Amino acid sequence: MHYAGANMASLFVDLWHGKMDCDDRTDSRNNWVWKVLVAEKWEEHGRAVAACKRHLPGCFDVAPRNPAEKMNSFYKAREYITWLYHLCPALLYTILPHDYWRNFCKFVAALRIMSQYNITPVEVRQACQLFADWEEEFELLYYQCRVDRIHFVRPCVHLTNHLALEATRVGAHICSSQWTMERTIGNLGQEIRQPSDPFSNLAQQGIRRCQTNALKALFPQFDSDKKQLPRGRDDFTDVGDGYILLHKSDRRPIEGSYHEREAMAQFLQRPAPTRFRRWARLRLPNDQIARSAWTEMQKSADSDQRISRHVKEKWEFINAACVYLFAPFDPDLDRLSHGTVKTCHSLGDEATLTFINIKTIISVVGMVPYALPDREEHGQQYYFMVDMSKLDGAFNHTQADGSDDDIDDNNDMYSNNE
Numbered sequence: 001m002h003y004a005g006a007n008m009a010s011l012f013v014d015l016w017h018g019k020m021d022c023d024d025r026t027d028s029r030n031n032w033v034w035k036v037l038v039a040e041k042w043e044e045h046g047r048a049v050a051a052c053k054r055h056l057p058g059c060f061d062v063a064p065r066n067p068a069e070k071m072n073s074f075y076k077a078r079e080y081i082t083w084l085y086h087l088c089p090a091l092l093y094t095i096l097p098h099d100y101w102r103n104f105c106k107f108v109a110a111l112r113i114m115s116q117y118n119i120t121p122v123e124v125r126q127a128c129q130l131f132a133d134w135e136e137e138f139e140l141l142y143y144q145c146r147v148d149r150i151h152f153v154r155p156c157v158h159l160t161n162h163l164a165l166e167a168t169r170v171g172a173h174i175c176s177s178q179w180t181m182e183r184t185i186g187n188l189g190q191e192i193r194q195p196s197d198p199f200s201n202l203a204q205q206g207i208r209r210c211q212t213n214a215l216k217a218l219f220p221q222f223d224s225d226k227k228q229l230p231r232g233r234d235d236f237t238d239v240g241d242g243y244i245l246l247h248k249s250d251r252r253p254i255e256g257s258y259h260e261r262e263a264m265a266q267f268l269q270r271p272a273p274t275r276f277r278r279w280a281r282l283r284l285p286n287d288q289i290a291r292s293a294w295t296e297m298q299k300s301a302d303s304d305q306r307i308s309r310h311v312k313e314k315w316e317f318i319n320a321a322c323v324y325l326f327a328p329f330d331p332d333l334d335r336l337s338h339g340t341v342k343t344c345h346s347l348g349d350e351a352t353l354t355f356i357n358i359k360t361i362i363s364v365v366g367m368v369p370y371a372l373p374d375r376e377e378h379g380q381q382y383y384f385m386v387d388m389s390k391l392d393g394a395f396n397h398t399q400a401d402g403s404d405d406d407i408d409d410n411n412d413m414y415s416n417n418e
Helices: 002-017 039-051 077-091 098-114 121-143 147-152 153-168 178-190 198-218 260-266 331-336
Strands: 238-240 242-251 279-283 287-292 312-313 320-326 343-345 354-357 361-364 366-370 381-386
Touching: 002 077, 002 098, 002 153, 039 077, 077 366, 077 381, 098 121, 098 153, 121 147, 121 153, 121 242, 260 320, 279 331, 287 361, 320 331
Parallel strands: none
Antiparallel strands: 238 242, 242 279, 279 287, 312 361, 320 354, 343 381, 366 381
16 A cells, blocks of 8 residues: 555656756756646646546545645545556556656556456566566666666665565465555454453454454355345345345336347347336445446436446346447557556447346446547547456445445446446
């Protein structure tokens, strides 16, 4: 948490703001081509970050505020992480000089790999190579082997090269990061019941936790990972494999539109049923809540309602979701950004409706409207994807009953967007 959300964040922000110490006798900030977030550009960037809030699902936890206004007002580590490592690769495209932008994307791509709970050997090697290339390029681009800029290479820059190597020895770093430690400290503190001797009580709670974990390791059958189902018999339908349909739903089956019936018939490869029942939400195995556009589309575009209807899925139908599709990701920008910027335009008209099996939905993602200066032909609206599942340490699970803290249960939707 401190490495990504404080140390590296401070380094990049100081560079882009031009706030690094500078020896005026041998160097000049006016010659720093990477000093792009200043004056009006910084204000514009801050407004662009704040405008992303509505398009980030509630399960992404705290959405970053306008950094130009709030960065010095208790800006949270989670806000830094979402801002820098999910939004900046897209928002700084064409703003940072191309070589500097690609260098930053390399770091983000490697950090996303190393922030997962499960990392394969192939991913570790990929992250190791990306970090090594990033550090070498970072020194050539910023430090430039100049004595008066040696302070640009902070200890956190050197630490980067050790992350992948240490993962082969101690495992995924997120399991021993400050996120995990602070959550454990908070949980132990909540278990203290006798304030007269808090430290002894805290020690006993820690001992009990270790004993419980040891028993679960010795006897895995005692470690039940069955998730709590929502309260209320009529509020959900468990469709198996960790997928649960959540209220609200139609009391009686409704008749769909012509395009919906056509899409369903094509999917079923037989005449579609004339009536079907809609559900507002779907809880995924990772505890995220995918919402439909059923009632969300009725909300005002000026409201603070955060959109949770965009989903990422794998193709494989029993219980179906009716979706509008996005076009394939732009391969050129995906390659240039090392997979950190995935952009596409929407195919969202009724003629492109299709049905998918709800069990192919992997996670809820954010699709943020994006202005690409070189792709504005035909008046198409482009989007870039924010996938928090690629940064597991910053992912906040929803509540066990399937509700989100910042989204009212009545703010449900019907058609998921892919």
